[in-house]
Amino acid sequence: MEPRPRSFYGLAVFFGLFLLFLYGPTLTIGILSFQGPGGGLTFPMQGVSLHWFYDLFQQQAVGDIWGSFRRSFVLGLMVMVVTVVVSVMGGLAFRRRFPGSNILFYLIITSLVIPSILVSLGVGLIFSQSGLPVHWATSGFGSQLTWTLPFGLLIMFAVFNRFDKSYEEAARDLGATPWQTLRHVVIPIIAPSLIGVALFGFTLSYDEFARTLLTAGSYNTLPLEIFGMTTNVTTPVLYALGTLTTLFSLLIIGAFLFITWWSTRRKAKRGSDAGKGLL
DSSP, X not given: OOOOOHHHHHHHHHHHHHHHHHHHHHHHHHHHTTBOTTOOSSSSOOOBOSHXXXXXXXXXXXXXXXXXXXXXXXXXXXXXXXXXXXXXXXXXXXXXXXXXXXXXXXXXXXXXXXXXXXXXXXXHHHHHHTTOOOOTTTXXXXXXXXXXXXXXXXXXXXXXHSOOTXXXXXXXXXXXXXXXXXXXXXXXXXXXXXXXXHHHHHHHHHTOOHHHHTTSTTSOOHHHHHHHHTTTOOSTHHHXXXXXXXXXXXHHHHHHHHHHHHHHHHHHHHHHHHHHHHO
8 A cells, every 4th residue: 555645644634624623613612511500601611511501491581592493493494495395496497498597597696695684684674665574484584585595496407407308208108297297207306406405495594694684573583592692691501502503403414314315215225126026
């Protein structure tokens, strides 16, 4: 086995420093959340305990942590469902060129480059000037869709660009209607990508701050609540909240990855069983 060049070790050290820079703040918050009862917001730690996690579930003098968590969770689910449905519909529509398709595409992508705070301000003004309530489930929902939909559509564009149309042609030759072809052929094939779009939609919504800042109305989502707590809470309970929300995000990502693995394995097994049946 040939020895590795010196450049390999240099790049390995650089990559390790990059990972430390990327995840160091999160690890620091996770460590400090295990401070003892007399601990503060900085090092050195004063004991190790679960005191602040226990305190997090008690009545807080400031804020509405669990109410904001429920709002963020519900809003994330709403954004996820709409992002998946609209992304699939948009991906199917863009499989064929139509008048104005290029303009529409660039209009969709433009929302990604506009500063998020301006989008939040614009959506909030539209609702308030129209006499509509500025609320996390209406204006906040619409503002977050301007962030999640372009990502979902870009994924679907890539998926359908590589999609083999012969599967649809075979289904139509066998007498399948367009709806049956979509339901029994197209959707099962692109299912892993749909799970990816759903993950994008939920996670981008769950931790979105700027586009929700001026559109949430009187009730905060979890990112807004955490930001507000930074000016009032001076104990590691804030770190405990950050640790739990990070673990929750990782749990959601893990669940989506498991669903992707399970659906891929199930599809492979069904294909194998079908092949054995033909034999």
